[in-house]
Amino acid sequence: MIKRSFIGLTAPRLKCDLVEPSPREPEMIPMPPRLILLLDEALDSTKETCIRKGDIAKKGEKLFLYKESTCYVTAPTSGTITSIAPFTGDFGENATYLVLEKDGKDEPADGISDFADVPDLAAADGALRTLPGAPPLELLAAPDSKINKIVISGMDSDLMSTTRQYLASKCMDDIKDGIERIKNMTGITDVFMAIPEKMSQLSAFQGMNTIKLTQDYIGTLPQMIMKNHMGIAPAAGTSCEDLGVCFMSIEAVLSLTRAYKEKAPVFDKIITVIGKDGGIKRVSAVIGTPIHRILTQLGLETREMDRIIIGGPLEGFSAYTLYHPVQPDMDTIILQDCEDIPGVSDYPCINCGKCVRICPAGVPVNLLVRYLEANLYQEAVDSFDLDACIDCGLCSYVCTARIPIFQYIRLGKHEQLMLEAEMETEAENA
Secondary structure, eight states: OEEOOSSSOSOOEEBOOOOOSSOOOOEEOOOOSEEEEEESSOOOTTSOOSSOTTOEEOBTOEEOSSTTOOOOEEOSSOEEEEEEEEEEOGGGOEEEEEEEEEOSOOOBOTTTTHHHHSOSHHHHHHHHTTSTTOOOHHHHHOTTOOOOEEEEEOSOSSTTOOHHHHHHHHOHHHHHHHHHHHHHHHOOOEEEEEEETTOTTGGGGTTSOEEEEOSBGGGGSHHHHHHHHSSOOOOTTOOTGGGTEEEEEHHHHHHHHHHHHHTSOOOEEEEEEEOTTOOEEEEEEETTOBHHHHHHHTTOOOOTTOEEEESOTTTOEEESOTTOBOOTTOOEEEEEOGGGOOOOOOOOOOOOOHHHHHOTTOOOHHHHHHHHHTTOHHHHHHHHOGGGOOOOOHHHHHOTTOOOHHHHHHHHHHHHHHHHHHHHHHHHHO
């Protein structure tokens, strides 16, 4: 829902959707014969991999690319690795995908339940990092972690999605168990539940440390929650984690609870699927399921030049293939007809000021985008607050000239990080 000022002098206010009062159970998507697992590490042709084509993986087995690797993916079922290939994501981010062809045995890996015998943070991080909801265990378990507060988000991270709200309305007992487990594992007692103030099941959260959010999209952003409800104002160039606050989705909490109850990792991801007509459906699919399997079961047809958005309309990204797999942090899939896709342009900024008025961080967006278009990334940081942007996507939404401002900003941040990494490497080698 969008509310606009009658006389047009103030920024439009975007409203988050609320979950329906009596939501139906998600439709189950059968596990496909082939799963695609994305490993957040680049494939290096000069190094020997630990896993090879033809290797057998067991259910719950952690798969590392190299001996020195710290990141891993977890096999949701037993089967054979039939392909290992490079994957290029947004802005040239390199990863590796593994194709796992299931064998029907569902044979568990040795030691699959070891983490449950030693219920501490290090053991959890070593086994449960890839659960649905993507629990930030690596961050919490880091030796130099500054985290002293955890915010569990029951409000969805973008417009149109209701995945987190659905889980908050259905799994109260497991939520409470999960919060206590997180407190015990981390030693952090300041744990907050962020939930919509108009949630029909609000009374179930009485007695908990709650943050009640309005439907205004801007107010649901992590940085704005910190500022408005916790009295912490992030400065430019600092993250929530730098200031001691970790945000965790409610699905991550529930996945941890299930994993300890079942003494094994779990892989069923809840996703909100929105069709071309705006119809909303909710599904449960195993991590690694290609999204075409979901669309086919739901009877959602696609044609050439349609757009598939992973995430919400403001902060999401477009998938370039129907074989893009379900990921631990994938809450929403939006299918957009090619005829409904709004155009973008390379027209110059007309200085209407809409992006400046709507920016919650007060960034001079109209000036910033000129430097980003000219590839002047360091100047964009030094003079026009590129690192103050909180990635809400509102500037692109309101742009009269249809400039893809948010994409320019994301590219600018990526290039600046690459430049800083290059400078650090040069300094080390000097």
